[in-house]
Amino acid sequence: MEINRKMKRAVKVGPLTIGGGFPIVVQSMAAVKTSKVDDVLRQIKEAIPYGLELMRVSVLDMEDAEALRELTAQSPVPIVADIHFDYRLALLAADSGVAAIRINPGNIGSEDRVKAVVEACQTxxxxxxxxxxxxxxxxxxxxxxxxxxxxxxEHVAILERNSFYDIVISLKSSSPLTTIEANRLADQVFPYPLHLGATEAGPKDVSLIRSAAVLSPLLLDGIGDTIRLSMSEPPLEEVKAGHRLLRDLGLEERWPFFVSCPTCGRTMVDLMPLARKVQAYLEERRLNIKVAVMGCIVNGPGEARDADIGLAGGHGVYALFKKGKIIKTVNEKDAYDVLIAEIEKDL
Ligand code: SF4
Known part of the structure; x- marks a missing residue:
């Protein structure tokens, strides 16, 4: 199945391009106050190996706005300043090296204030x-x-009246179905790229389902140019989840396709810790390979024959297989090292 991405205006966000058919940008939002620059940078650096491309930070007050200069100077990824209402914070942010601003022009106030923000962004x-x-x-x-x-x-019209067109739009509702429908409508109405996400998505286990439920139908229709899988977790978890979703839909290449079986009465190895360890190895390196960790030899290699490489458990042993063919058997305790060595041989 091929997904035909909708062609929206290409909007430059620092070194990235959102829209224009460019790869979908995975972003997150710092979960600490922006004035705590070191904490924000730590969250950014933790998430970068997992493919964080863009970080949004909230700018609540002058203290946050004044921290932006240091943050943007030190951050390896572009920063988006999230501002509500206060145009002075937007002006300060624009002057501090941020790559984008989130603000609704209809909430800024007088036309003069809107013009000041638009000019600062245009320049x-x-x-x-x-x-x-x-x-x-x-x-x-x-x-x-x-x-x-x-x-x-209404907000878009204000910017367009000021000849400003570098716009990204997001529409989120706490209702998943409303969010899907709103984005489908927005796709028909606007030439601008869409940022997708589910708002108030909840703790990790709830958010993973809700975000996939909201984003997948849209992404499959080619809608969406940047995503955030928001959850009550640190940014790196949002970033991992974003890439996993894109990978499953065939929209991401730099990510592993990892499978492990649910285990059943046939399983005679301690599969779950091994599966988690292998998954962590693959995701930390963003290796684009298919790897399977299966509980039994009877069904494992066959069920996972699409995998490039995998392990299937036996009595205290694992069989190592490639493309469904068993190549050797190893002790359970050596299985991880043998699998990784075999993967690294082919890198
Ligand atoms: S692969 Fe084997 S152990 Fe795993 S669920 Fe299937 S039958 Fe059970």
Whole structure:
């Protein structure tokens, strides 16, 4: 199955391009206050090996805005400043080396303030992300998809009136179905790239399901140019989950396809710790190979015959197989090292 990506305006975000058919950018958001620059940098550096490409940080006050200069100077990935309402924070952010700003121009205030922000962004070629949250549009009800798109149109119109077109749009609702529908509508209406995510996605186990439920139908339709799988976890977990999802949909090449069996009464090895260790090895290195760790020799190699390489458990031993063919048998305690050595031979 081939996914035909929608061709949206290519928007430069620092060294990255969002839209224009470029690969989908995986982003995250720092889970600490921006003024704590060292903590933000630690979260960025932890997530980079797993493919963090863009980090958003919230700018709540002057203290945060003033920290941006140091943060952008030291961060290996471009920084997006997330600002609500206060145009002075946006001006300071634009002047501090950020690669993009998230602000809704309709919330900035007077036309003069909007112009000041637009000019600051235009001069530095900084795009603006408009973010519509269905929960905060109205006091009495969660916005419908049509209402969310209408709100986005108003913000977009303000920027377009000021001849500003480097726009990225996100539409999120706490209802997964509303988020899907809002993005489908937005895809038809706007020529600008879309940032996909599920808001208030919850703790990891809930978020993984919810985010996949929201993002997959859109991504399969070619909708979405950048994603964040938000969850109540540090950024590196969001980044891993983002790449796993893209890999499963065939939209990501630098990521392993890892399988392990659920285990059953036939399993006679301690499979789960081994499976987790192999997965961690592959993901840390972002190796684009298919690897299987299976519980038994009867079904393992056959069920995982698509795998480039894998292990299948026996009585205290594992069989090492390549493309479904067993090549040797090793003690359970040596299985990890033997598998990794075999993988590294072919790198
Ligand atoms: S591969 Fe073997 S051990 Fe694993 S679930 Fe299938 S039958 Fe059970």
């Amino acid at each position: 530095r070629r900084i795009p603006i992300r408009i973010g519509i949250n269905g929960g905060s549009l109205f006091k009495d009800h969660e916005a419908t998809p049509e209402e969310m798109v209408a709100a986005a149109k």
